[in-house]
Amino acid sequence: MKKEQRGQWGSRFGFIMAAAGSAVGLGNIWRFPYLAGENGGGAFILIYLLFVVLIGMSVMLTEFAVGRMTDTAAVGSFRSIDNRWTFAGVLGVISAFFIMGFYPVVGGWAVAYIFKSATGLLAAPDAIGDSFGAFITSAWEPLVWTAIFLFLNVVVVVRGISKGIEAAGKILMPMLFVLLIIIIGKGLTLPNAGEGLKFLFSPDFSKVNGEMLLAALGQAFFSLSLGMGCMITYGSYLKKEENLPSNAFIVSGLDTLVALMAGLAIFPALFSFGMEPAAGPGLVFVVVPTIFAKMGGIGVVLSIIFFVALFVAALTSSVSLLEVATSYFIDERGWSRAKSVVSVSIVMIILCILASLSLGVMAEMPIPLLGVGTFDLLDILTDKIFLAIGGVLVTVFAGWFVKKEDLEREVTNNGEVSFGLFNVWYTLVKYVIPVVISIVAVVGIMGIAQKGVMILGLAIIAVLAIFSKKL
Ligand code: PHE
Numbered sequence: 001m002k003k004e005q006r007g008q009w010g011s012r013f014g015f016i017m018a019a020a021g022s023a024v025g026l027g028n029i030w031r032f033p034y035l036a037g038e039n040g041g042g043a044f045i046l047i048y049l050l051f052v053v054l055i056g057m058s059v060m061l062t063e064f065a066v067g068r069m070t071d072t073a074a075v076g077s078f079r080s081i082d083n084r085w086t087f088a089g090v091l092g093v094i095s096a097f098f099i100m101g102f103y104p105v106v107g108g109w110a111v112a113y114i115f116k117s118a119t120g121l122l123a124a125p126d127a128i129g130d131s132f133g134a135f136i137t138s139a140w141e142p143l144v145w146t147a148i149f150l151f152l153n154v155v156v157v158v159r160g161i162s163k164g165i166e167a168a169g170k171i172l173m174p175m176l177f178v179l180l181i182i183i184i185g186k187g188l189t190l191p192n193a194g195e196g197l198k199f200l201f202s203p204d205f206s207k208v209n210g211e212m213l214l215a216a217l218g219q220a221f222f223s224l225s226l227g228m229g230c231m232i233t234y235g236s237y238l239k240k241e242e243n244l245p246s247n248a249f250i251v252s253g254l255d256t257l258v259a260l261m262a263g264l265a266i267f268p269a270l271f272s273f274g275m276e277p278a279a280g281p282g283l284v285f286v287v288v289p290t291i292f293a294k295m296g297g298i299g300v301v302l303s304i305i306f307f308v309a310l311f312v313a314a315l316t317s318s319v320s321l322l323e324v325a326t327s328y329f330i331d332e333r334g335w336s337r338a339k340s341v342v343s344v345s346i347v348m349i350i351l352c353i354l355a356s357l358s359l360g361v362m363a364e365m366p367i368p369l370l371g372v373g374t375f376d377l378l379d380i381l382t383d384k385i386f387l388a389i390g391g392v393l394v395t396v397f398a399g400w401f402v403k404k405e406d407l408e409r410e411v412t413n414n415g416e417v418s419f420g421l422f423n424v425w426y427t428l429v430k431y432v433i434p435v436v437i438s439i440v441a442v443v444g445i446m447g448i449a450q451k452g453v454m455i456l457g458l459a460i461i462a463v464l465a466i467f468s469k470k471l
Pocket residue numbers: 022023024025026027028099221222223224225226228230317318320321
């Protein structure tokens with residue numbers, strides 16, 4: 001498709017808010033704190049930060065550049081340069097489907113907890129943990145909230161790039177910031193808040209191992225929306241005069257800031273109330289309302305604010321996931337936007353139903369041969385396997401299959417913006433990043449406990465690669 005016919009971002013602020021909106025999501029507020037909690041805090045956070053700076057930012061710039069250079073979404077970008085690489089884009093579209101197979105489930109929980117906070121959840125602090133367990137394992141209730149969440153996504157994405165995604169991001173992202181600051185302010189003034197700061201910022205390196213490295217790397221990719229074509233797609237809607245390096249820097253900086261803010265919002269208060277940091281995926285949904293419940297009346301208001309923020313963050317991310325899959329059918333199959341969105345959403349809702357049920361009704365019925373339920377399957381496949389390998393693919397592709405002059409022209413807007421670090425970035429992309437990710441991925445992926453899932457993930461990638469030219 002020609003540029004004129006494709007959607008474009010209306011303004012620079014709009015793009016940054018949308019890209020940051022994609023990056024900032026459940027990954028930052030739901031997942032980052034519980035991963036940090038499970039992995040012992042400081043060391044995990046330090047390694048995570050290192051991955052963001054050394055790998056994440058450069059990969060983001062790579063994706064912006066490849067997307068804008070080729071003017072097409074994920075699959076077309078790879079294909080238009082070298083059709084042996086089409087599979088790398090298709091892998092991204094599959095990752096988008098798979099992440100959207102569980103993301104709206106958690107997004108639905110967030111919506112539910114806005115209402116639960118308002119309707120008496122906090123009245124019995126000791127029951128909050130049990131009530132979360134009962135909620136997510138019940139059959140219908142979470143599904144209804146998931147459906148509401150997914151419906152809101154469809155509404156945004158059907159409206160298209162500038163009126164839908166951009167308009168939502170511009171209002172909702174700044175709101176999220178303010179909400180988090182309010183909560184942090186409250187948490188830091190609680191007695192014993194210093195314990196939480198110590199947990200977050202003093203590293204214990206005895207916790208470091210291959211699995212933890214992969215968890216930190218996978219989280220960096222997940223949180224920055226990398227390794228699956230999302231930033232390629234967003235980059236393809238970006239105007240030629242935008243400064244790509246500074247956008248990549250700002251977006252990854254904002255994302256990291258929000259993750260750290262989420263940590264600051266949760267851990268000081270958590271330690272102040274003497275609770276357990278390694279509470280797993282329930283951390284946000286159990287610990288946060290419990291903390292708020294112990295604060296009295298104001299707690300109810302803060303809890304509502306918090307879950308609105310979580311919902312907002314989740315929505316601006318999931319619209320980007322939906323957009324990756326949707327744009328594939330628009331750009332590659334010539335479907336209308338409305339038809340693409342609706343078809344894609346139908347597949348997603350089916351995956352979500354299975355994912356949600358796998359936590360409760362079907363918990364005793366793991367998928368044969370794989371030994372896990374749908375929720376865990378989709379999570380492990382994407383976060384531990386597809387995104388990291390997607391990161392290797394996009395950097396190897398850019399470093400070895402795109403001409404260096406073309407990349408340089410793209411990231412400097414034909415020499416109009418200066419990017420003094422071009423050679424550093426190029427060396428990272430061409431040599432360092434693929435090697436580092438490969439090492440972490442090999443060590444980490446081999447260590448995945450669920451061997452069936454590991455084999456399935458690698459097999460999917462192999463099959464796609466073999467049939468790349470036919471995709
Ligand atoms: N980055 C989003 C988050 O942190 C999730 C996401 C992953 C969005 C991949 C788009 C692509 O919640």
